[in-house]
Amino acid sequence: MKYRTSILTILLFCAITTTGNAGSDKLNCAPNKGLTLQILGSGGPVADDGRASTGYLLWINGRSRFLIDSGGGIFLRFGEAGARFEDLQHIAISHFHTDHSTDLVALLKSAYFSGDQNGSSDAFVEFASGTNVLVMHMPVPEGITGVGRKLHAPPSIIGKIATKTGAEKLVLSHFMARSLNGMEDNLIQIRSRYNGPLISANDLDCINF
Numbered sequence: 001m002k003y004r005t006s007i008l009t010i011l012l013f014c015a016i017t018t019t020g021n022a023g024s025d026k027l028n029c030a031p032n033k034g035l036t037l038q039i040l041g042s043g044g045p046v047a048d049d050g051r052a053s054t055g056y057l058l059w060i061n062g063r064s065r066f067l068i069d070s071g072g073g074i075f076l077r078f079g080e081a082g083a084r085f086e087d088l089q090h091i092a093i094s095h096f097h098t099d100h101s102t103d104l105v106a107l108l109k110s111a112y113f114s115g116d117q118n119g120s121s122d123a124f125v126e127f128a129s130g131t132n133v134l135v136m137h138m139p140v141p142e143g144i145t146g147v148g149r150k151l152h153a154p155p156s157i158i159g160k161i162a163t164k165t166g167a168e169k170l171v172l173s174h175f176m177a178r179s180l181n182g183m184e185d186n187l188i189q190i191r192s193r194y195n196g197p198l199i200s201a202n203d204l205d206c207i208n209f
């Protein structure tokens, strides 16, 4: 049940992994027991960040079970992670912007849908309350206005949400050059509002629950 809650939390915030694998020397994150989140792609929609676009993989007891989003480059990262298609139970696509779905054609099995998040949803905070790992997208810096602000939560809001949910761990992902460039300031904004463990994701990072 706890797994399910965590999975759904990640799914909603995309607005946010036996033996079969055990022998592969490519694996860097598939413990035989428990739940591990692997960041397949931590980049954004523009090719200015040197990262794959959005994609997250949940390893459960050493198997690659859930893929959440499949933006450009995820097909490659999926292979690099040592994940197996035959182990996948679900593929979830948060929304059909290209940076979340371009590589879906290569991966498609079944899909769930969820919307973007800009931090205005109290319902989400309630839903994600007490989550183990909260994955938040940070493609925009503090002070963003216009469409960027309508679509995405700036760092200060990310920090507030993380605290409100009581997340045990906050993972930042879905970066663009404009948020990476001001990373130090962005992290200050978050840390002044959230004092739990904070991870800035890179492609293929593994995060244990």
Ligand SMILES: [Zn+2]
Pocket (backbone or CB within 6 Å): 044, 045, 054, 097, 099, 100, 174
């Ligand atoms: Zn996106």
